[in-house]
Amino acid sequence: MATYPWEDDMLDNATPNANRLVIYYNSNLIPLSSFASSDYTHVILSFARPDPSGTMVLDGNLTSTVMAQIPALKSAGKKVMMAIGGGACSSAQWQQMAGNVQFSAAQIAAMVQTYGLDGIDIDFEDSAAFTGSAGYDGTQFMINLTQALYGALPASARLISHAPQAPYFFPTWSSAYIRIMEAVGTQIDFLNLQYYNNPGFQEPSFILGTSAGSVAGMIAAGIPATKIVIGKPVGQNDAGSGWMPVSDIVGQIVTPLVSTYRYIGGVMGWQAASDPTGSWGATLAAALSPTAAVA
Template identity: 30%
Template sequence: MPILSRKPVRFRTAAAVVATAAVTLALGLAGPASAADVNNAKNAGFESGLSSWTCSASSGTTVSAPVHGGSAALRATPAGQDNARCSQTVAVKPNSTYTLSAWVQGGYAYLGATGTGTTDVSTWTPDSASWKQLSTTFTTGASTTSVTVYTHGWYGQPAYLVDDVSVYGPDGGGGSGPAPTVPGAPGGLSVSGTTSSSVSLAWNAVSGATGYNVYRAGTKVTAVTGTSATVTGLAASTSYSFQVTAVNSAGESGKSGAVAGTTTATPGGGGGALPKHAVTGYWQNFNNGATVQKLSAVQSQYDIIAVAFADATTTPGAVTFSLDSAGLGGYTVDQFKADIRAKQAAGKKVVVSVGGQNGTVSVSDTASAANFANSVYALMQTYGFDGVDIDLENGLNPTYMSQALRSLAAKAGGSLVLTMAPQTIDMQSTSNGYFQTALNVKDILTVVNMQYYNSGSMLGCDGKVYSQGSVDFLTALACIQLEGGLAPSQVGLGLPASPSGAGSGYVPPSVVNNALDCLTKGSSCGSFKPSRTYPDLRGAMTWSTNWDAAAGNAWSGAVGPHVHGLP
């Protein structure tokens, strides 16, 4: 989590993602291509070295491995104040739509276009161990005849690789690449989870596809860019038939084989009897200098208590939990279980948190997704936990983590409490894996309590950069989630309970309360004021109940009543 325990604090400066900011909250797909469409990028596969490309500070070179296609790829290395920007000017036609894409690997990688004459665009991805396609679209202005397309990395991050860049659309006069062909139909379509009102699907990626359409009983119901989707708004205890197609700028494939999914009879929607506005606190199952607490001593203001942490096992995806009885002064497992029951009898929810700063749980395929769901459900049965908190700070796979959470929900039923605690960098864009996961499981998600600390400056929803430690930092970053697809009731503000609880980012409880008022009422704002209010905002979270106790319960004593008194 936050600040984990067992090792020194690691500071993430993703100052980041500030970049081009351009981190758009959603990507569109171009319409069907015409017969004249070509790839307008020159030397798109870097087979001719850096011909047609210019890289800042001599940061770019070509390599023969790894490559996505052909025999060469671009390798660009950020250094000092240079972000390794490589660009070329591409001839285009006015009033035309183009699909910009590239395959990237390695460190943080950005892809974008400027000088479009309309809205400039960009997209990005965190570091990737394998080739990943970035894609976005832009429309040229009435007099635009050229645009600049670019890639770049980020300061202090490793080198990134780029290959097979394409700018598909009408020939601007310099194009040479062939237009894409219609992709093949997806294979491997399967049901990855169900609730009383939704069916989750997953399928295999199709080469050359930039997106996928999902059909229910022959009618298109949603379009996605990844290889998973959740179809919502379904009736309970009902069987539905689904198919998927692959699309790109050349057109749409035939439909995949059909698969049937049957919704459950149990009403869905996590959260149970939680209050409209809730306070979450992490309870430390270890002693790192904060007050050592039994669960029974956790302050009454906390509505959700996240037990930190479950640990990885040698089985991929599986987790376990072991009470640190010795470190907690002889706290026994029986006492712990009894305290969980007592908190629940008082109307509280107790969940087990997976991850933390040092957590290494990996859910990266169907088998590990099943192992995760089975092991978490076993912990729920053993200890009486109400659900799970996802606090993985070393990346996650949205396809398979979504699959795992769907499977867990199918086992636990509608009373499952599902919370998340991503870092700020994880929620800067809906293209990020954490944000994708939250949206994938939105119908069973209780709350996302983003960590507003140990992050450095970040981008707000208004395109401006804000420094942590201010009311603007909290409100402008929360706005990204609130406008990016999460319901206000699924958004919470995560802050340290004291300066000792985190390496940076602590703010007094009064600043937390001001941010809550700004978002819910439009009052007590800083320089940033959201365009609308969110009276259903869920509330706030802190790391941790133990650090709160060490500071005389100042955080929960001030923030707790304020949260519970929101409209």
């Protein structure tokens, strides 16, 4: 088993921040409260985006009925977060936020307090901003937004995650997320890696390989294994590519990673409506061993 500088400290702690089981909730087809009895540790509500005035607004699926069920999850010990952005967030909307980061952070922090959330997930997918083609610097924006959120969020609700795509660790995309983690990695609790919708960057051979966006590649860049959450589609129709049967996710990805590192950041699923019985989550919870408390 490999050992790393952070592992000794982590293993001395009875509740290491590892082995999370994360699910994105972006459809109200299933009651949010049903996940209170599931194996998921983190439920991320999706999505919130800025309106033309810059005010953060919820997607239509996050109705008042859905939001009223947040306390049920928290009472069950779940961490409930809000995802900002997503694939439907336009470059113009991101640029609007980048132009007034402090205002955006204040808006997001107010939303966290209004709904009693535990933190924020940043799902930035304006790829052109990492290649100099969007009219603003996406890497610096992610650094600035993370810093602003860390300052604006109350200490009790300061969980911050990002959901990068694997290519964002490569030089073609300015090694953006390596630079982001170098700058503000101490303020980012974990990364929900989107190992889907990117053929060539989503297969088990890639994830277990040594290139920049692989687990080993990220660790080599100084990112702790306990911050790396492996993201996969739950249902076969939840992404354009990258889906695998859950048994294959366990056998070909999770088990080898746990064998090598013992603790990893965990596993993320997109999306909740495809796991109505919680069986996908239960299978992965059993594979993430040894079990550990999470943050």
